[in-house]
Amino acid sequence: MGERRIPFLKMNGLGNEFVVWDARAEPVRLSPDQIRAIGDPEDGIGFDQMITVERSPIGADAFMRIHNRDGGQVDACGNATRCIGRLLMQEAGKDAVTIQTNAGLLHAYSTGDPFRITADMGEPRFAWNEIPLAEEFHDTRAIELQIGPIDKPILHTPSVVNVGNPHAVFWVRDIEAYDLSRIGPLLESHPIFPEKANISLAHVLSDTEIEVKVWERGVGLTRACGTAACAVAVAAARDKRTDRKVTVHLPGGPLQIEWRTSDNHVMMTGGTEIEYEGLIDIETLEFQRTGPGDKPILEVVK
Ligand SMILES: N[C@H](CCC[C@H](N)C(=O)O)C(=O)O
Numbered sequence: 240m241g242e243r244r245i246p247f248l249k250m251n252g253l254g255n256e257f258v259v260w261d262a263r264a265e266p267v268r269l270s271p272d273q274i275r276a277i278g279d280p281e282d283g284i285g286f287d288q289m290i291t292v293e294r295s296p297i298g299a300d301a302f303m304r305i306h307n308r309d310g311g312q313v314d315a316c317g318n319a320t321r322c323i324g325r326l327l328m329q330e331a332g333k334d335a336v337t338i339q340t341n342a343g344l345l346h347a348y349s350t351g352d353p354f355r356i357t358a359d360m361g362e363p364r365f366a367w368n369e370i371p372l373a374e375e376f377h378d379t380r381a382i383e384l385q386i387g388p389i390d391k392p393i394l395h396t397p398s399v400v401n402v403g404n405p406h407a408v409f410w411v412r413d414i415e416a417y418d419l420s421r422i423g424p425l426l427e428s429h430p431i432f433p434e435k436a437n438i439s440l441a442h443v444l445s446d447t448e449i450e451v452k453v454w455e456r457g458v459g460l461t462r463a464c465g466t467a468a469c470a471v472a473v474a475a476a477r478d479k480r481t482d483r484k485v486t487v488h489l490p491g492g493p494l495q496i497e498w499r500t501s502d503n504h505v506m507m508t509g510g511t512e513i514e515y516e517g518l519i520d521i522e523t524l525e526f527q528r529t530g531p532g533d534k535p536i537l538e539v540v541k
Contacts, residue, residue, distance in 0.1 A: 243521050246529070248326075249284065249514040252318025254462025254491025258286040259322070262293050263301065269521065271310030276524055278308040284519065284526055287458045290319045292326075299339035300327045307457025314342035315403025317465020317494075321347060321356040322511045329353070342403030350508060354533065357508040360466070363473045363498070364401040372399065373433050380478050384431055386422060393422065394440075398474035402505060404456070405436040406470035410480070414440040414452040423454025437464060441471045443480045450488040462491030469505045472496035 245267060248259040258277060260267040269277070269289075277283040291304040303323050305316045320338060324347020327336040334349045346359040367376045376382045379399045384407070387393030394417065397407040407426060411417065417440060426438045438454040451471050453464040468487035475481040476498050484497040494509040516530030 244518050245521060247284070247517050247519055247526075249286075249517060249532070250322045251491075251512050251514060252322050252463060252465060253489055253494065253509055255318040255464060256285065256287045256461075257290050257319050257322060258284050259290045259292065259319075259326070262291050266293075267291055273521055274306050274310045275308065277519065277521070278310075283524055284517070287455065287461050288313075288316050288319055290316070290323060292323060295337075295339040297339055297344075299344060300331065300333075300336040302339045303345075305340070307455070308459075309457040311457045312341075313404055313457065314340060315360070315466050317358060317360055317402075317467075317469055317507050318463055318509070318511075320345050320358040320360070320465065321507070321509060323347070324358060325353070325356045325511045328356075340403065354510050354512065355508060356511055357506055358465070360402055360469050360505045360507055362503045363469070363505055365399075365477070367399075370399045370401050370405050370436075371433055373431050380474070382431070384426075384429065386425060386429075393417065394426070398478060399436070400470040400474050402466045402469045402473070404466050405432060405434055406439060406467055406474075407432070407436045408439045408441050408471050408474045411440050411442055414442050414450055419452055419454050420460055423459065427454060427456050437467050437470070439464075439467045439471050441475065443475060444488075446482045447485050448488065449475055449481060449485055452490065463489040463494070463509075465494065465507055465509070468494040468496055469507055473498050473505060 250257045278286045289306040293302040295302040338345045348357040381396040385392035385395035394409045397409045435456045437456045440452045442450045453467045476483040487494045497506045513532040515528045515532040519526035
């Protein structure tokens with residue numbers, strides 16, 4: 240291993256994969272090329288997002304910096320908020336912590352189950368210029384956007400929400416009926432989204448259940464997306480498709496979402512997993528497992 244070896248944690252939230260650095264003692268500075276190389280599932284460790292835990296200048300328990308696999312920095316990551324919340328609470332022996340992000344101050348709470356964490360994702364925003372959209376729309380529950388032939392669009396009139404990051408939600412009857420790996424990038428980078436967008440297909444199963452498939456901005460198809468689950472739940476309740484407390488079923492597992500009437504905050508509860516501790520040389524990208532996770536390594540490797 241070369242000189243610059245950095246310890247990291249490999250974690251996931253319902254299969255949404257993270258590499259976590261602790262940069263509170265010593266900064267971790269990586270170029271977008273290095274981030275992409277480490278995030279590459281073939282040559283690197285592989286992740287959906289890289290999470291850097293830093294000291295908070297405003298006295299929160301930590302600052303959380305988020306980079307997508309494409310190397311771009313973004314402001315919100317729901318599954319990572321739960322994972323970092325778990326680490327900070329375990330470290331401090333507390334039942335609640337505050338996490339500063341570029342999207343605002345978030346709170347994480349224990350549930351009594353050490354692996355299941357509740358994150359308070361703050362208030363959703365719906366105005367066209369808060370998503371943001373490139374042009375004015377008064378009703379962001381169904382904007383004029385479609386993909387495919389004009390007379391027979393494949394997907395159309397999504398709801399749009401900002402939950403610290405931009406989301407478009409297409410309401411469908413079968414989330415598997417669409418080739419999201421082909422359509423996702425077209426919608427992610429559609430000119431209507433000046434900051435691009437995370438794209439969800441959502442099928443409402445009942446007043447309290449929604450199944451969702453997500454194409455994440457800057458990543459692609461992921462097993463779960465916490466902010467997408469929040470965006471879908473809020474958009475569904477806003478459009479009277481469901482109650483304000485629902486279970487969102489993602490390929491990686493369920494998330495409980497409640498859009499509270501008391502304070503308009505979106506609360507998300509779900510699992511977290513430490514896969515293993517590791518050490519990486521950021522010059523050579525060689526990395527090795529150096530410690531256990533929640534499951535024996537053998538199980539993790541399967
Ligand atoms: N791809 C997202 C960031 C991560 C969101 C997702 N991993 C989550 O759990 O919320 C974006 O560019 O806004």
